[in-house]
Amino acid sequence: MKNFVLTVSCQSTRGIVAAISSYLAEKGCNIIDSSQFDDLDTGKFFMRVSFISEEGLSGADIDAGFTSVAAPFEMDYEFHDS
Known part of the structure; x- marks a missing residue:
């Protein structure tokens, strides 16, 4: 198992947490x-x-598909290997 950290910032709106947790x-x-x-x-x-x-x-691999999650929210994000 590999450990990672995702950091996100964007304009606040409904559904961000759900989109991230569903994707993961x-x-x-x-x-x-x-x-x-x-x-x-x-x-x-x-x-x-x-x-x-x-x-x-x-x-x-995880980062590759995240663009489709981030785009609707105009997220700035980074994945970090912990």
């Missing part, structure tokens, strides 16, 4: 820690998700 589940990942918050002054959303790839996928 579809990729065979298990979220082990998640923190998110909204900056009410700027309307920005921030999230940090630690997860395990139970399928043994590489960070590049």
Whole structure:
């Protein structure tokens, strides 16, 4: 199993957490820690998700399909190998 961290920022709107968690589940990942918050002054959303790839996928494999999740929310994101 490989451990990763995903960091995300974008404009706050409904459905971001659901989209991220659904994507990770579809990729065979298990979220082990998640923190998110909204900056009410700027309307920005921030999230940090630690997860395990139970399928043994590489960070590049997980990152490759994430564009379709990120695009509708105009997310800035990075995957990090922990």
